Amino acid sequence: MIEFRSVTYAFDAVPVLEECSLEIDDGEFVLFAGANGSGKTTLLRHCNGLLTPDSGEVLVDGTPVAENPIRARSRVGMVFQNPRDQFVAATIGDDVAFGPENLGLERAVIDERVEDALEAVNLSGRADERIAELSGGEQARVAIAGALAMEPTHLVLDEPFTGLDDPARRSVLKRLEALSADGTGVLLATHDLRDVLGLADRVIAMHDGEVVVDASPERAVRELEGDGLAVRVPRC
Numbered sequence: 699m700i701e702f703r704s705v706t707y708a709f710d711a712v713p714v715l716e717e718c719s720l721e722i723d724d725g726e727f728v729l730f731a732g733a734n735g736s737g738k739t740t741l742l743r744h745c746n747g748l749l750t751p752d753s754g755e756v757l758v759d760g761t762p763v764a765e766n767p768i769r770a771r772s773r774v775g776m777v778f779q780n781p782r783d784q785f786v787a788a789t790i791g792d793d794v795a796f797g798p799e800n801l802g803l804e805r806a807v808i809d810e811r812v813e814d815a816l817e818a819v820n821l822s823g824r825a826d827e828r829i830a831e832l833s834g835g836e837q838a839r840v841a842i843a844g845a846l847a848m849e850p851t852h853l854v855l856d857e858p859f860t861g862l863d864d865p866a867r868r869s870v871l872k873r874l875e876a877l878s879a880d881g882t883g884v885l886l887a888t889h890d891l892r893d894v895l896g897l898a899d900r901v902i903a904m905h906d907g908e909v910v911v912d913a914s915p916e917r918a919v920r921e922l923e924g925d926g927l928a929v930r931v932p933r934c
């Protein structure tokens with residue numbers, strides 16, 4: 699479970715998150731919606747200690763992130779908007795192995811994790827390929843595999859579809875659906891709710907750093923308004 703308890707955060711004294719409280723159960727598929735600058739990225743970066751609350755706290759599986767950020771990082775996998783910024787190695791296999799290597803695991807365990815993670819994103823047998831030569835959709839899947847190799851309980855994805863064409867987007871979504879079905883919690887921030895509402899258990903919409911809708915997809919659709927369901931949201 700990921701818990702936000704009254705989390706407040708400011709960038710250079712400009713408040714971004716205001717007393718955010720949320721509980722995300724294991725295995726939930728949660729969509730984060732909201733306009734540019736509403737605070738989705740800032741909120742999600744607290745899940746594994748990339749940002750630390752000014753007040754309040756975030757707990758992962760019962761332990762405050764601030765107390766044990768390494769544990770939080772191994773439980774909450776993060777996939778950012780531009781996967782290219784996330785890669786640390788030239789080949790698929792080396793990149794996916796990087797996280798487990800840093801956990802100090804034995805080679806055989808690392809190899810098994812890499813194999814499993816590549817299989818989960820449909821990239822089995824391609825460990826030796828160079829990341830720079832992959833398509834955008836394949837790169838997005840490598841980034842997801844890198845997070846999965848940590849065997850996280852939750853996967854956080856921040857605008858993972860940016861720059862992807864429709865087939866690549868569908869491929870990533872299919873993988874997320876399968877992971878969710880296997881019990882991995884998915885927290886997905888996206889402007890584009892097309893195709894994803896049907897996968898979600900819950901939609902959280904943010905506005906000016908506050909959670910303004912937290913509901914089932916069906917109810918959230920009724921409460922959200924504006925183009926593409928994306929951004930203009932009423933207060934609940």
Ligand SMILES: Nc1ncnc2c1ncn2[C@@H]1O[C@H](COP(=O)(O)OP(=O)(O)OP(=O)(O)O)[C@@H](O)[C@H]1O
Nearest residue numbers: 709710714732733734735736737738739740741889
């Ligand atoms: N590194 C930073 N320094 C200063 N202000 C920042 C920084 N990162 C974000 N902000 C500000 O914090 C607010 C929330 O931004 P955030 O990126 O969390 O929103 P978002 O909902 O994820 O938006 P987007 O959909 O555009 O990614 C915005 O006003 C943004 O300008």
